[in-house]
Amino acid sequence: MSDVMTSAGRVARSPAFKFFLIAFLILLLLIPLLIVGGLVSEREGRSREVMGEVARTWGGAQYLAGPFIVVPYLVRIESKEGDKVIQQTQERRAVFLPEELTVKGNGKSNVLHRSIFDVNVYTASLAIDGSFAVPDIAEVDPNAVSVRWRDAIFVLALSDVGGLKEAATLKINERETLPFSPSVGVPGSYTNGMHTKLSGAPSVIEGDTAPKAFRFHADLVFTGSTSLSFAPAARETRIEMASDWPHPSFTGAFLPVDREVRPDGFSAKWRVPHLARSVPNAWMLSDGGLERFSAHQFGVTFYQPVDFYDLVMRAVKYGVLFLAVGFMGVFVLELLSGKRVHPVQYLFVGIAMVFFYVLLLSLAEHLGFAKAYAIASAATGGMLALYVGKALASSRSGLIMAALFVLLYGFLYFILRLEDYALLAGALLGFAALTAVMFTTLHIDWSGLGEGAREEEEPAPAQAGP
Secondary structure (H helix, E strand, O other): OHHHHHHHHHHHOOHHHHHHHHHHHHHHOHHHHHHHHHHHHHHHHHHHHHHHHHHHHHOOOEEEEEEEEEEEEEEEEEEEEOOEEEEEEEEEEEEEOOOEEEEEEEEEEEEEEEOOEEEEEEEEEEEEEEEEOOOOHHHOOOOEEEEOHHHOEEEEEEOOHHHEOOOOEEEEOOOEEEEOEEOOOOOOOOOOEEEEEHHHOOOOOOOOOOOOOEEEEEEEEEEEEOEEEEOOOOOEEEEEEEEOOOOEEEEEOOOOOEEEEEOOEEEEEEEEEHHHOOOOOEEEOOOOHHHOOHHHOEEEEEOOOOOHHHHHHHHHHOHHHHHHHHHHHHHHHHHHHOOOOOHHHHHHHHHHHHHHHHHHHHHHHHHOHHHHHHHHHHHHHHHHHHHHHHHOOOHHHHHHHHHHHHHHHHHHHHHHHOOOOHHHHHHHHHHHHHHHHHHHOOOOOOOOOHHHHHHHHOOOOOOOOO
16 A cells, blocks of 8 residues: 555656646636736727727728719609509719819827827828819619709718718809708718719709819818728829828729838829729619728728737747746756656646736827836736745746746737737747757656656665574
């Protein structure tokens, strides 16, 4: 019985048993890691709520579509009731697009502070120029019996009209000025924007005749957040945008034909012909409404290249690798020193490494990611190096652990700052750590039975005779 207990105790003290115990502790610490991940998501969600609150008062992601000319017209519909033919008239609306459209804009960025959160916003100033040809109702509906040209309206759609900061007017042929009215002026439409009646410009519409070809100009000043996008509404659409935001992300169906990104801002130019979009130059409003360009919009996102919530979450995803490298460092020092580190002490080390993420998250919300990372890593790495040195009663072991944590935290920061090569860097770190542990422990007696076996092979001392 005593031999069995002795063997069990020897196995419990063996390096192999301790290795599997460490692996179990890593799995156990996945629970607090998941909790930390949930905490990061909760704080990020709160940040999104604050951004939504600011967007409701300042202006959200802005999308400019148009301009359009919308004209009501009548068609005759025939129906049968038995042998009787009934004729009725039905009102419809036709939409016409401009021949050319040029938008030149400038966006001035700003950062608003709400509680402990920062929200990126902008103020955009746009100069909109272009021209319309004479509209032909036959392109839309050859069955039209009459057209109410006097009720034709000029429409500009803007996703968040609450961001408009100045009264807007429409200049026709550089001599007639028409004020815009709220909404797009189309009954039943949920599109936001503004409109004006073209009948207010005698050079365009006289009586109830079709509008003449004309040029237009409008200036818009509005605020928004996150992004600014446009619709390729003309046969030839040209957009020129400049801003002092240094981190643009060009998104949507079309990329700029020319761009320049500088530390003090960016400039970009788009040119989109009508052949590049699957939208006709005239259509019936009921065939897709004014939202037909939603799949073809393009523009710029005022992108924050490194969001600290994303960085903390990415760091948490490397938590298992992080714990494994730290534990293996303590384990190798334990094997080489001959001292014993209790499993509870390993657990304390793991909890401290997990708590690093909580420190990082809480400090980053106040100081920014770089400063928070420096403080959290210095505090956690310094404390753990001191603790391991005391546990192994060796200043040398403490210094080795300090060097290990400097490399570990430094490399983790390097990985987090990478975007396209983060996975490759993490894989290289894991492979290097595994290789180091394998060859450092190459001559370790993992069974822990070597000493016992030698004791059994030694002959018992001879007893002296009487």
